[in-house]
Amino acid sequence: MDINMFNMSHLDSLERFKGQSIALLGGSFDPFHNAHRMLVKSAVEALPVEALLVMPLGWAPHKTTRMRLATFRYEMSIRGVYGIPRVYVSDEEIKTPAISYTIDTVTHLINKISPDPLYLVIGSDSFEALPSWRCYKELALKVVFAVARRGDDDMEKLHTLAERYQKEDDAHVVFFKMPPSSLSSSNLRTALRQGKSVEGACPEKVVGLINTYRIYDFQDEYDALSEESWSRIRSTEQAAWRYYTQKQRLHVVSVAQYAARLALANGVDLEKAFIAGLLHDAAKNLPVKERLLLAEAYLTSHLFAKDAAKVIRDVALSNKNKLASSDQSVKEFGSYYEGSDYHSVLLNTSLSETRTTCLSDNSSSEMRTTCLSDNSLSEIQTSCLSDNSSSEMRTSYLSNASSSKIRNSCLNDNETLWLTSLNKSLLHGPAGAMLAKNIFGIYEPDILDAICFHSTARPNMTSLEKVLYLADKIAYDRTFKRLEPIRKYSQKGDLDFAMHLCLEETFVALNRKGKIPHPFSIAAYEEIRDL
Ligand SMILES: [Fe+2]
Numbered sequence: 305m306d307i308n309m310f311n312m313s314h315l316d317s318l319e320r321f322k323g324q325s326i327a328l329l330g331g332s333f334d335p336f337h338n339a340h341r342m343l344v345k346s347a348v349e350a351l352p353v354e355a356l357l358v359m360p361l362g363w364a365p366h367k368t369t370r371m372r373l374a375t376f377r378y379e380m381s382i383r384g385v386y387g388i389p390r391v392y393v394s395d396e397e398i399k400t401p402a403i404s405y406t407i408d409t410v411t412h413l414i415n416k417i418s419p420d421p422l423y424l425v426i427g428s429d430s431f432e433a434l435p436s437w438r439c440y441k442e443l444a445l446k447v448v449f450a451v452a453r454r455g456d457d458d459m460e461k462l463h464t465l466a467e468r469y470q471k472e473d474d475a476h477v478v479f480f481k482m483p484p485s486s487l488s489s490s491n492l493r494t495a496l497r498q499g500k501s502v503e504g505a506c507p508e509k510v511v512g513l514i515n516t517y518r519i520y521d522f523q524d525e526y527d528a529l530s531e532e533s534w535s536r537i538r539s540t541e542q543a544a545w546r547y548y549t550q551k552q553r554l555h556v557v558s559v560a561q562y563a564a565r566l567a568l569a570n571g572v573d574l575e576k577a578f579i580a581g582l583l584h585d586a587a588k589n590l591p592v593k594e595r596l597l598l599a600e601a602y603l604t605s606h607l608f609a610k611d612a613a614k615v616i617r618d619v620a621l622s623n624k625n626k627l628a629s630s631d632q633s634v635k636e637f638g639s640y641y642e643g644s645d646y647h648s649v650l651l652n653t654s655l656s657e658t659r660t661t662c663l664s665d666n667s668s669s670e671m672r673t674t675c676l677s678d679n680s681l682s683e684i685q686t687s688c689l690s691d692n693s694s695s696e697m698r699t700s701y702l703s704n705a706s707s708s709k710i711r712n713s714c715l716n717d718n719e720t721l722w723l724t725s726l727n728k729s730l731l732h733g734p735a736g737a738m739l740a741k742n743i744f745g746i747y748e749p750d751i752l753d754a755i756c757f758h759s760t761a762r763p764n765m766t767s768l769e770k771v772l773y774l775a776d777k778i779a780y781d782r783t784f785k786r787l788e789p790i791r792k793y794s795q796k797g798d799l800d801f802a803m804h805l806c807l808e809e810t811f812v813a814l815n816r817k818g819k820i821p822h823p824f825s826i827a828a829y830e831e832i833r834d835l
């Protein structure tokens with residue numbers, strides 16, 4: 305299903321509603337069901353408003369149950385209201401850390417767009433409990449309560465309550481009708497956990513989403529997390545929100561959940577797998593220039609173990625005379641230096657300064673000379689793309705590889721494609737690791753390395769690295785051929801055989817696109833094949 309078809313419901317900016325009459329409906333929408341849709345439709349048709357904003361809850365400390373990740377609830381809301389005019393889904397609560405209660409949301413909206421008036425849509429079941437809401441009296445002065453009444457409601461009781469609120473708290477209350485419904489999110493969650501279908505209870509597009517991503521199929525993984533881990537995961541999702549498009553968010557949360565599944569099955573730290581999954585593509589939307597800078601900073605900061613790097617570095621160095629000194633792979637293989645620091649990277653606007661900082665150790669002077677010989681980013685990019693000996697290098701490098709499939713796919717490629725693919729599409733791995741460390745405050749080297757090598761793999765991978773690499777390829781949003789056997793072996797605890805199959809599948813897919821694998825991937829494959 306094409307995600308773009310739903311963009312009409314997605315609200316990027318609230319500014320367009322400045323000063324207008326707006327209705328607001330908040331909720332966890334976990335899942336978004338048909339009664340939500342009826343409520344939205346009835347409200348927007350009955351109330352004199354320009355727009356109705358559906359705002360899924362972000363961080364809700366008062367919630368005792370663990371909601372699904374915000375990305376899924378946001379997407380279910382977008383799909384759930386699809387086709388209803390003047391209804392928009394806003395991620396304002398999700399992406400604003402300070403918002404926890406309705407009063408916070410209302411104050412935030414008033415400060416931002418001064419709606420006139422602001423209707424707060426609530427169900428008749430919440431009406432009686434209104435005075436127990438946080439800062440209710442303040443809320444009563446800021447909004448008009450728009451109460452949905454169902455056919456089976458006690459109207460006399462509702463009107464008595466409205467009069468009381470009006471008299472005692474100066475509250476404004478209006479009623480609108482909606483069809484009765486017995487649907488409840490908690491009942492639907494129970495049904496989903498039992499593997500039952502929610503067809504007919506949720507809008508069709510929501511059902512499709514739940515089924516594709518198996519949103520409610522990860523209860524064991526959620527339950528296995530401590531409160532502290534869960535809190536860290538939720539806040540990481542929130543912090544990373546602005547780095548992704550919604551389509552990318554769906555991918556990363558899918559990968560994060562699947563990584564947690566593999567972690568549980570393979571004795572790997574669940575929280576680390578989840579965090580690595582959430583952040584693994586965070587650098588993807590950065591401009592190439594920034595990705596290059598961050599990737600280089602990470603790869604030159606020794607954050608991957610020297611013994612693991614040695615295998616590939618030796619191969620690179622043994623072919624050094626055949627390699628153009630400007631080839632990016634030489635830098636990646638050879639230049640992992642101590643002493644890199646994020647702040648030096650971010651504060652330095654010039655790449656040469658950054659390099660000087662990164663390369664201030666006693667590593668190979670030859671390599672350092674190679675890296676330092678470029679003094680501007682454009683020169684580096686040009687040099688990366690103008691390698692005139694890579695074909696020779698590839699022939700030499702691959703002469704020992706016994707897999708004819710890989711060798712052929714590499715040798716059939718042209719060098720421009722090879723280098724372009726290396727520089728642009730794979731850079732977000734190491735760049736993402738640097739971003740995770742310095743923007744998201746992730747200091748566990750194993751999480752950072754998992755992010756770094758998720759785009760290429762490498763020899764001597766840790767189990768966490770394998771878990772993320774595999775989850776990225778086989779999470780439920782993926783549909784490629786031979787996927788089921790890889791899922792089966794990785795969930796059975798045979799990560800190595802799953803990696804073997806997955807790397808082969810990746811090579812075949814690359815070959816189909818006329819690309820060749822990154823040398824790290826080939827080295828990883830050769831190692832795992834010979835186990
Ligand atoms: Fe990626």
Ligand SMILES: [Fe+2]
Pocket residue numbers: 555559584585776
């Ligand atoms: Fe990914």
